[in-house]
Amino acid sequence: MKIAYVLNTYPMPSHSFIRRELRALERAGVSVLRLAMRRSPSPLVDPQDREEAAATDYVLDRGAGRLLIGLAMLALRRPGAVGRAFRLSMKAGRAAPSGRLRHLIYLAEAAEVARRCAAEGVDHIHAHFGTNSTTVAMLVQALGGPGYSFTVHGPEEFDAPAALSLGDKLDRSAFAVGISQFGRSQLFRWADFDTWRRICVVHCGIEPGAFARPQPLAPGPRRLVSIGRFAEQKGQMLLVRAMARLHPRYPDLHLVLVGDGEMRPALEAAISAHGLEKAITLTGWLDEAGVRDQLAAAHAMVLPSFAEGLPMVIMEAMAAARPVIATYIAGIPELVRPGETGWLVPAGDVQALADAVAELLETPQDRLETMGQAGRQRVLARHDVDVGAARLIAQFADAVVAEG
Known part of the structure; x- marks a missing residue:
């Protein structure tokens, strides 16, 4: 099973829990493709973060021109899928203070992520935070790419759920993760009742x-x-x-x-x-x-x-x-x-x-x-990270089977 982790800025000094989760998945035999939109703007102090940066593909490194060309080429091949994804991105853009232009950029990023996932044989996408990384994952699915799931940490997602189109992201996902029962309850507020069964708790973990x-x-x-x-x-x-x-x-x-x-x-x-x-x-x-x-x-x-x-x-x-x-x-x-x-x-x-x-x-x-x-x-x-990884792997496996 191959999982693509779609992230915004990675690694970051305050996001060591993502690094631990990725490495726990790999210890358990899962192949992980790291796809981040951008590099950390701050120097990376921890050697492990520097190792993660070296193992991560950065979407925006391709440059705006190549991303837009990639989106245009995909539109020629799959106009229906790109049209649906475009409408979804504009819907999200109307709700967000960042606006429609920013969401057009997310669509171009999604086209690149979809290309990389197809080339690498990715079975499923997982994102961290219900912000723009999950927007990209949702648009990849709309473009015909793999299904997605995401982990919500808070508090940002709970502060602006409507502006983040959190309800759409939950309802379209294979599953969603809260890192606590409180977090899970907040996701219930924005998801359809039928989606509740696909919202679970997986604690962030430490390495004992x-x-x-x-x-x-x-x-x-x-x-x-x-x-x-x-x-x-x-x-x-x-x-x-x-x-x-x-x-x-x-x-x-x-x-x-x-x-x-x-x-x-x-x-x-x-x-x-x-x-x-x-x-x-x-x-x-x-x-x-x-x-x-x-x-x-x-x-x-x-x-x-x-x-x-x-x-x-x-x-x-x-x-x-x-x-x-x-x-x-x-x-x-x-x-x-x-x-x-x-x-x-x-x-x-x-x-x-x-x-x-x-x-x-x-x-x-x-x-x-x-x-x-x-x-x-x-x-x-x-909060053992390997126990949490095992729970995620079970969720990934069920999602891959369901997505067929």
């Missing part, structure tokens, strides 16, 4: 071997780590404000922010304004080994997000036997158990966040270790 020997909690002052792209939805600014409230009482507390992004200057300014330069460290993006090192050095992981799907960094922190402080949103409560594996707080409440951190700081170390071990057992039981 990468966390085979978690480090014990270090003695001494407490250290927190927060990992994620520096963007408003991740809530790092709220965490800086919480640290400002905590610092007078807990001057030895240290926070490490791992990641980067458009909000970095604002975070740096806030850290300086509160006089927290010695209490908060920004590392930039780290490779997977660097992330594991930061988790090993921390006593807990904090993620004060306002909008999420089900964050990989929570899974990684729990696999490293670290308690988690997170917000009570999306799929997070399906994994983090208050009082058992960590703390959950209302999103956007800086005082509740500060109170949770203070409670963690007052918790004896042996209790934190017990919570960390409980979280480790929970995540290993629910």
